[in-house]
Amino acid sequence: MAAERLAEAGLAVTVYDRMPSVGRKLLIAGRGGLNLTHSEPLPRFLGRYGAARRVLAPAVEAWTPNALRAWCAGLGQDTFVGSSGRVFPVAFKATPLLRAWLQRLGRQGVQVRTGWRWTGWDGGALRFATPNGAAEVAADATVLALGGASWPRLGSDGAWTETLQAQGIAVTRLRPANCGFLHPWSPVFRERFAGMPLKRITLTFEGETVAGEAVLTQDGIEGGAIYALSRPLRDAIDREGSATPLLDLRPDLDAAALAARLGGPGQSLANALRKAGLSPAAGGLVREVGGTAPLAQRVKTLPLRLVGTTGLDRAISSAGGIALAELDGAFMLRRRPGVFACGEMLDWEAPTGGYLLQGAFSTGRAAAEGALAWLERAGTIAAAAGSAGPGRAARPAMEMAMVNPSEIIEHMEVVGSDGQHVGTVDNLVIKLTKKDPAAQGQHHLLKMDTVGSVEGGKLKLNIPASEAMQQEQAVG
Numbered sequence: 001m002a003a004e005r006l007a008e009a010g011l012a013v014t015v016y017d018r019m020p021s022v023g024r025k026l027l028i029a030g031r032g033g034l035n036l037t038h039s040e041p042l043p044r045f046l047g048r049y050g051a052a053r054r055v056l057a058p059a060v061e062a063w064t065p066n067a068l069r070a071w072c073a074g075l076g077q078d079t080f081v082g083s084s085g086r087v088f089p090v091a092f093k094a095t096p097l098l099r100a101w102l103q104r105l106g107r108q109g110v111q112v113r114t115g116w117r118w119t120g121w122d123g124g125a126l127r128f129a130t131p132n133g134a135a136e137v138a139a140d141a142t143v144l145a146l147g148g149a150s151w152p153r154l155g156s157d158g159a160w161t162e163t164l165q166a167q168g169i170a171v172t173r174l175r176p177a178n179c180g181f182l183h184p185w186s187p188v189f190r191e192r193f194a195g196m197p198l199k200r201i202t203l204t205f206e207g208e209t210v211a212g213e214a215v216l217t218q219d220g221i222e223g224g225a226i227y228a229l230s231r232p233l234r235d236a237i238d239r240e241g242s243a244t245p246l247l248d249l250r251p252d253l254d255a256a257a258l259a260a261r262l263g264g265p266g267q268s269l270a271n272a273l274r275k276a277g278l279s280p281a282a283g284g285l286v287r288e289v290g291g292t293a294p295l296a297q298r299v300k301t302l303p304l305r306l307v308g309t310t311g312l313d314r315a316i317s318s319a320g321g322i323a324l325a326e327l328d329g330a331f332m333l334r335r336r337p338g339v340f341a342c343g344e345m346l347d348w349e350a351p352t353g354g355y356l357l358q359g360a361f362s363t364g365r366a367a368a369e370g371a372l373a374w375l376e377r378a379g380t381i382a383a384a385a386g387s388a389g390p391g392r393a394a395r396p397a398m399e400m401a402m403v404n405p406s407e408i409i410e411h412m413e414v415v416g417s418d419g420q421h422v423g424t425v426d427n428l429v430i431k432l433t434k435k436d437p438a439a440q441g442q443h444h445l446l447k448m449d450t451v452g453s454v455e456g457g458k459l460k461l462n463i464p465a466s467e468a469m470q471q472e473q474a475v476g
């Protein structure tokens with residue numbers, strides 16, 4: 001998203017990804033239909049980011065869930081709102097969206113280098129490990145979007161944490177979010193029920209109740225209802241070694257109705273649970289967890305002691321990352337001017353429901369806006385003329401692009417982003433303002449090959465001023 005915004009503004013952009021192809025996590029998210037965002041009112045939406053709301057809210061307000069939906073539509077992928085308020089592409093997968101997006105980035109001139117792993121800096125230059133050995137790249141601005149550390153085989157392995165910490169940048173430990181939890185099942189239970197769903201249940205922990213589904217796994221439990229409470233469950237386990245949410249396996253029946261269904265004494269437990277309409281997995285769970293409370297109470301408030309998380313490898317997302325205090329209001333690293341960061345590598349977390357992708361997209365967009373403003377302030381690019389929509393206008397001219405001007409040679413063909421012929425290069429020129437007292441009310445052009453260096457905020461030519469003035473060409 002940052003690459004698109006920067007390219008839209010006329011900058012030369014290269015995306016480096018350590019994997020053989022980009023967008024792998026987006027594709028995996030597509031397996032679940034690609035829950036892009038959520039349709040609930042913005043104040044409620046922003047509340048999902050908890051303590052990080054302060055930092056994420058300006059980014060999401062500037063590029064809202066509606067902007068995300070419009071962006072998808074612009075890529076030919078209409079979206080719809082599901083019954084839960086979650087927003088999905090009509091195609092219900094990520095492949096067409098990613099394909100159309102990469103095509104657009106290609107048309108915008110964005111270069112993509114895959115198999116390039118960023119390993120840090122050498123002075124000001126970015127250092128990479130590439131298939132052809134080490135490489136260094138000088139960039140006028142950098143946006144880091146390296147993800148968290150969940151599902152590391154898809155690319156985001158969190159190795160960057162050490163690189164940034166070595167620079168004195170505070171990084172909060174990466175921990176699983178929206179993850180499964182461990183419960184030591186008996187071998188018999190695991191053998192019979194691992195992989196089976198618990199449908200239409202509720203889960204209560206620390207006063208919060210969520211409805212949904214869960215799946216029994218080899219070593220515990222996972223699924224939507226569990227993910228929704230994963231933050232408090234994980235924090236309690238970190239604090240106290242275990243967390244015990246209460247499961248209601250028949251939330252549609254009150255205790256009295258359930259007791260009536262379960263029947264009186266004198267029948268087998270299995271029979272009673274079946275009569276109460278519990279699935280074999282739910283019934284098995286009641287028996288596995290045991291307890292001495294009356295049966296109806298166990299079905300309605302089954303205490304499930306969880307002793308750990310299933311780990312980052314299997315978590316949907318990660319909590320932790322670059323401490324938010326390390327960023328200025330434009331998502332720039334205070335300790336590394338010109339370097340911006342966005343997405344899951346920042347220290348925020350949110351439940352599933354589309355808040356993760358929206359947060360990653362919106363902060364990517366905001367980091368790009370930050371980079372544009374910074375490049376303008378540094379004088380690297382021309383200030384934008386006017387404003388288009390919520391963002392900044394596309395730059396009409398790029399006086400000092402991120403291409404090395406020496407690569408542009410005379411008579412080189414000039415083509416549009418669509419590859420169509422525009423003309424041939426005569427000279428690269430610098431256009432001097434006509435407001436300058438020395439300009440006598442006219443614009444003047446200076447050839448690019450007269451540029452020596454940029455020093456102390458000044459463009460120093462490689463010829464004396466008198467010679468430059470002779471060479472100058474007035475253009476009205």
Ligand SMILES: Cc1cc2nc3c(=O)[nH]c(=O)nc-3n(C[C@H](O)[C@H](O)[C@H](O)COP(=O)(O)OP(=O)(O)OC[C@H]3O[C@@H](n4cnc5c(N)ncnc54)[C@H](O)[C@@H]3O)c2cc1C
Nearest residue numbers: 017018029035117118146147155156343344354356357360
């Ligand atoms: C199974 C699954 C399903 C999900 N479903 C949803 C969903 O439906 N809705 C939702 O909102 N969220 C979902 N998420 C979460 C969402 O996909 C992520 O939060 C989001 O992709 C984060 O975006 P990001 O750009 O910050 O990081 P990523 O998408 O992880 O991208 C980071 C990129 O950086 C690259 N990289 C990392 N380190 C380096 C390096 N040193 N050098 C070069 N490149 C590097 C990686 O290869 C990767 O391509 C899901 C996640 C998973 C695992």
